[in-house]
Amino acid sequence: MLEQFCDDFLAVMPLQLPELLDKRRMEKPVRYDDYVLLTFTLNNPCPIEDVMDILEDEMEMIILYHHIPSRQTEFGHSCCAYSNPAFGWMFKVNAATNERGAVCQIKVTVYESLEYMSADVCLDLDLHGKNGFFKYMKPKEEVLLDFI
Numbered sequence: 395m396l397e398q399f400c401d402d403f404l405a406v407m408p409l410q411l412p413e414l415l416d417k418r419r420m421e422k423p424v425r426y427d428d429y430v431l432l433t434f435t436l437n438n439p440c441p442i443e444d445v446m447d448i449l450e451d452e453m454e455m456i457i458l459y460h461h462i463p464s465r466q467t468e469f470g471h472s473c474c475a476y477s478n479p480a481f482g483w484m485f486k487v488n489a490a491t492n493e494r495g496a497v498c499q500i501k502v503t504v505y506e507s508l509e510y511m512s513a514d515v516c517l518d519l520d521l522h523g524k525n526g527f528f529k530y531m532k533p534k535e536e537v538l539l540d541f542i
Contacts, residue, residue, distance in 0.1 A: 396506040400430045403485060403504050407453075413438070414448060414500050428510045432502040439496035442471050445489045449475040455487065456532065456540060458519060463526035468495030472522065476515050479541055484511050486518070512541040 400423065408415040414436065421433040442460065449455040455475040463470045472490040477483035484505040489497045505511035516534060523531075 396425070396428070396430060396504070399484065399506060400432075400504045403483070403502070404432075407485075407502075411448065411453060413440075414445065415502070428506050429514070430504045432504065434500045434502070436498055436500065439492070439494070439498045441495065442473055442489060442491050442497050445497050445500070446473050446475065449487055454478060454481070457530065458486070458515060458537065459522060459531040460529040461522045461526055461531075462529055467493075469493045471495070474515075474518055474522075476511070476540075479508055479511075484508060486511070486515055488518070508541055512538065 404417060408417050415434050416437060419435045419437065421435075424431040424433075446457055446460060450457055453475075456478055458474040458476060460473045461471065463472075468491055470490060472488065474486060474488050476486035484507070486503050486505075488501045488503075489499070492498050503514065505514070515537060519531070519534060519537065522528070
């Protein structure tokens with residue numbers, strides 16, 4: 395079943411987000427028991443805000459957070475967004491800035507179940523909350539409501 399979800403994702407999403415998800419610039423998928431990790435290298439590195447806008451506006455994804463580890467550098471800013479479970483997709487997208495403050499790579503996790511996805515989304519939020527600060531963060535209670 396997971397293989398089918400991954401194939402469906404790769405058949406549709408790169409067509410909707412060609413600037414972020416170019417299959418020609420995708421690393422070999424890494425398969426785990428409950429999810430598949432896909433890594434895409436961007437043709438044109440861009441600011442993290444642009445990535446978030448694309449995910450939210452063009453894909454109607456739910457922004458989980460924009461995390462900033464330190465005000466002293468542009469390196470390591472990260473964001474996460476996840477698909478709206480009401481639309482039938484089960485994936486999340488993570489991106490982080492390099493030393494120049496640009497996103498060069500997008501990581502997509504495609505899930506087999508909503509239960510695993512919801513737990514992983516909450517874990518991602520918890521792990522980033524341990525240092526730095528959030529420029530934006532969706533409250534965990536609201537995240538959980540998305541999966542009911």
